[in-house]
Amino acid sequence: MSDDGGCCRVGDHSDPAARAWLSEAIRRVEADANRSADTHLHVFPLPARWGIDLYLKDESVHPTGSLKHRLARSLFLHALCNGWVSEGTTIIEASSGSTAVSEAYFARLLDLPFVAVMPRSTSPEKIELIEFQGGRCHLVDDPSSIYDESRRLARETGGHYLDQFTYAERATDWRGNNNIAESIFSQLAHERHPIPTWVVVGAGTGGTSATIGRFIRYRRHDTRLCVVDPENSAFFGGWSEDDPSATGSGSRIEGIGRPRVEPSFLPKVVDCMISVPDGASIAAARWCSSVTGRLVGGSTGTEMWGALRLVAGMRSRGETGSVVTLLCDGGERYAHTYYDDGWLADQGIDIAPYTATLEKFADTGEWVEPPS
Structure with missing residues (x-):
């Protein structure tokens, strides 16, 4: 799509409906911070x-019971503002538990599917908390495989791997x-x-x-x-x-x-x-x-x-x-x-x-x- 005689091209991300969804998503995440x-x-x-x-x-x-609530909020805002997450995006995360609990909370806040890739040894209490928040747990036997497995699931679902282990230090101000x-x-x-x-x-x-x-x-x-x-x-x-x-x-x-x-x-x-x-x-x-x-x-x-x-x-x-x-x-x-x-x-x-x-x-x- 183009306008201005072909000098300017308008991408799909400028779609008014997509921008409206993004604006509402950021408002919901920010509102959570204001309520806490x-x-x-x-x-x-x-x-x-x-x-x-x-x-x-x-x-x-x-609200989700741990330090990771701060991180999850920052990661979601980071991904939203970078254009990596839009309406319907499946959110994938590699997590041993608490981050996934908090991210499942924010995914549900935005009506997005959420999958946590976790070691099978993760405490049953944390698994229950993730599922309570509407997330799905994908358990692996080898803890070191959670990164590659998260990338694989993101590719297969067309979703987004939040990757807390890479973006934690840059998502927070x-x-x-x-x-x-x-x-x-x-x-x-x-x-x-x-x-x-x-x-x-x-x-x-x-x-x-x-x-x-x-x-x-x-x-x-x-x-x-x-x-x-x-x-x-x-x-x-x-x-x-x-x-x-x-x-x-x-x-x-x-x-x-x-x-x-x-x-x-x-x-x-x-x-x-x-x-x-x-x-x-x-x-x-x-x-x-x-x-x-x-x-x-x-x-x-x-x-x-x-x-x-x-x-x-x-x-x-x-x-x-x-x-x-x-x-x-x-x-x-x-x-x-x-x-x-x-x-x-x-x-x-x-x-x-x-x-x-x-x-x-x-x-x-x-x-x-x-x-x-």
Whole structure:
């Protein structure tokens, strides 16, 4: 189709009906953000005499129950505004669970079909949540095959593969616009240590650490960023050896840890990394739940273990300040895994030594690493 004597060609994307659908789709996604209040910043109980404050940014209160609600919203807006998604497009995603739950929510909001490609080991609770949101789960035996399988399904359906592992770091406006970093620093503004010494996060896509690390530099804060990584994940080895081709075997801590260093992970914005055994992650999740009265997931346990180690280090050096980490999602999603003693036994995970470390730290402020 052409007009203006052939000097200008008008493509299908300028169709008034398509533009009207796009406008309405963006309005719906933006309306969801306007309806959602900011997430809470809870104070974790530490002795006041330590002079160190620990905060949990509670991302479990999002409409879909996890930190990934922010990412899903950003990914949908990114895909819509890039012209990759239109009316009727099937949305495909490779996900271990929580991202897919949130993306299924937004797909249903836009009346779009949604397929989550996930490892067969994904918790049944997450599968049920995806299906509750109207999504379909496509399970694979080999976790490393989720990328290729997602691309294949997108080709076969004529759909769009959102690809969180590539686009997470670029879909979010890291300079501000109410991203998670800006929210944390705004909420800390009236606390006794308003600029945190450390922010501690896990890495799944790498998008959250990229957003926070960039924001810290952009705002010229002295805050340092620590990324915690569960055992068997590739991120720690890739960061410590400066090797983006590093690989691992995946992770039993859903939502964080990957078999490869994902494209969205930006190692240069990370100041410190801590490798956390799965037993420590699960022990810390259970211990955090008992202390706070809020049931938390395994990735929150990984972050709590790292945050408490940093608090212990600050205390041993006589430093004061604040540390912030995330409550990524609720523990009710893991009733048949991390909170099931039978599952732990089947996996050969002993949390007792790590629980002892946490209890000793709570009693004395001393951090004693469990024997490896």
